[in-house]
Amino acid sequence: MNTRDPASARLPPEILQAATMGLIALREMEIKETHRLIFGLMTFNTCSWLYCPSRNTSDPGMLDARRGVVDNITGSSEPGMKLLQVLSLEDACGGGCHGFCGDCEGRWESGHAEVRKKAWAALPEVFGLRA
Numbered sequence: 001m002n003t004r005d006p007a008s009a010r011l012p013p014e015i016l017q018a019a020t021m022g023l024i025a026l027r028e029m030e031i032k033e034t035h036r037l038i039f040g041l042m043t044f045n046t047c048s049w050l051y052c053p054s055r056n057t058s059d060p061g062m063l064d065a066r067r068g069v070v071d072n073i074t075g076s077s078e079p080g081m082k083l084l085q086v087l088s089l090e091d092a093c094g095g096g097c098h099g100f101c102g103d104c105e106g107r108w109e110s111g112h113a114e115v116r117k118k119a120w121a122a123l124p125e126v127f128g129l130r131a
Contacts, residue, residue: 022127026080026119029126033083033115034073037108038066052101065100069093069108083119087112 011019072094073082082092089100089108100108124130 018128022123023080025126026083026123029119029122030080030083031074033119034070037111037115038069047101047103049101049103052104065093084116086116 069089069092073087073092076082085091087109089105092108092112093100
């Protein structure tokens with residue numbers, strides 16, 4: 001709403017419902033794709049660098065690093081919005097990114113870029129703006 005509208009102005013229920021459902025769908029996409037990127041695309045033992053910390057599946061620190069990325073994104077105060085942002089792995093970690101080598105970072109960033117493109121393309125449909 002803008003300052004030209006009276007304070008008593010309200011959005012119609014169908015607009016509020018579409019906005020709410022769109023935000024929920026965006027949030028679900030963010031959670032699903034973040035999990036897929038961190039625990040699927042960046043699976044243990046897929047890194048080509050022999051000394052990458054992610055290759056050590058018995059290292060609880062590596063699992064904590066992956067959980068940290070997921071928690072930082074999905075625990076955001078702006079649910080669904082990090083999916084639409086350009087994020088480096090360092091951004092996704094919240095600045096304390098340990099346990100990922102350069103190859104892991106590259107896979108994250110290219111994977112997140114693809115997900116971001118899909119999310120932006122899906123926005124009109126998610127918010128009910130396409131028939």
